[in-house]
Amino acid sequence: MDEESKFAEFVARRGDALMRYGYVLTGNPHDAADLVQEALLKMRAAWPGLRSKDNPESYARTTMARLHIAAWRLRRREQVMRQPPDREHHDTLPGGDEQAMWQALAGLPRKQRAVLVLRYYEQLSDAEIAETLGVSRVTVRSQAHRALTKLRATVPAHLIPGGAR
Helix, strand or coil: CCHHHHHHHHHHHHHHHHHHHHHHHHCCHHHHHHHHHHHHHHHHHHHHHCCCCCCHHHHHHHHHHHHHHHHHHHCCCCCCCCCCCCCCCCCCCCCCCHHHHHHHHHCCCHHHHHHHHHHHHCCCCHHHHHHHHCCCHHHHHHHHHHHHHHHHHHCCHHHCCCCCC
């Protein structure tokens, strides 16, 4: 199988998962689509030299997180208007009312949301998150703490990631 068809197969197989990940990062389907498209363009250019072709999704997700943070740094003061997605997709959370959790996550600042997504959705360590976002581990911990504090004020405790901490 040639490189072109391997890349096309990867996109066909994991494209929807990358869109969901983009939506969780950005909180908006249009930005998520842009993020996925931009990451796949970068990934396509790097495809022949990709070291870990057995798990190219990790490369795509890391690229998406970095692109998201780069855009966030450029548009730090810009407020994006939240629009409902064309199609809804909800991952189920234990205990019921996941809509409250998604709304609370969408209300967090971009950096805090990115830290929580990488920590609890991607299950990365603080060091991995710091490397992915290009910040210090102290920043990762402080952003996670601030985000969880905000979530605790608005969402029932059983729905909060790490709620017992």
